[in-house]
Amino acid sequence: AQSVTQLDSQVPVFEEAPVELRCNYSSSVSVYLFWYVQYPNQGLQLLLKYLSGSTLVKGINGFEAEFNKSQTSFHLRKPSVHISDTAEYFCAVSVPNFGNEKLTFGTGTRLTIIP
Amino acid sequence: EAQVTQNPRYLITVTGKKLTVTCSQNMNHEYMSWYRQDPGLGLRQIYYSMNVEVTDKGDVPEGYKVSRKEKRNFPLILESPSPNQTSLYFCASSPLTANTNYGYTFGSGTRLTVV
Numbered sequence: 560a561q562s563v564t565q566l567d568s569q570v571p572v573f574e575e576a577p578v579e580l581r582c583n584y585s586s587s588v589s590v591y592l593f594w595y596v597q598y599p600n601q602g603l604q605l606l607l608k609y610l611s612g613s614t615l616v617k618g619i620n621g622f623e624a625e626f627n628k629s630q631t632s633f634h635l636r637k638p639s640v641h642i643s644d645t646a647e648y649f650c651a652v653s654v655p656n657f658g659n660e661k662l663t664f665g666t667g668t669r670l671t672i673i674p
Numbered sequence: 675e676a677q678v679t680q681n682p683r684y685l686i687t688v689t690g691k692k693l694t695v696t697c698s699q700n701m702n703h704e705y706m707s708w709y710r711q712d713p714g715l716g717l718r719q720i721y722y723s724m725n726v727e728v729t730d731k732g733d734v735p736e737g738y739k740v741s742r743k744e745k746r747n748f749p750l751i752l753e754s755p756s757p758n759q760t761s762l763y764f765c766a767s768s769p770l771t772a773n774t775n776y777g778y779t780f781g782s783g784t785r786l787t788v789v
Binding site for chain 2: 591593595601602603604605608610649653655659660661662663664665666667
């Protein structure tokens, strides 16, 4: 079965500084990878996804992530954060054509932007 | 607007009183799923459905039931709620993984408190 590890439960960053949120996955087969963002008192919104093709994926709000198969990682980056990026970020993995179509989530990283 | 609609947003109930949380999607997605979100545990899948009349257990199905009589609707039923089912619940829908548009769209969530 696949699993996702988000090592950092909380990440504080100064406004306009760069940020990287780490995500590692475990799977014996090829996977699809996702990052979702959850703003306070809201549902989850898709930031970006990797299904195939280029390993550098660009998403909404200036975020990007790079799929690294050898390191089984899918870290999320943004070169300059804004106060509005304060939220919880979830990495998720699924195994295509495996029956359940299930997304397995990490435990989340709370990003706090310091003015 | 493409969306997943959950109702109610907030619900306080007493132990043992049957309740239903509704979920509806307008994107003609085959796949629908329920998750619960708890602090420190991330999101865990309760039940899922690959299509009409096709449902199966996720990782934490105990105490829950679902049905999929129509493609757009996927209600979550708690026949006899208990305090350990106090949580934030999300419904999600998606095309199947063979579709390049694969990726979950989430509802806004239902915060359930069982006293």
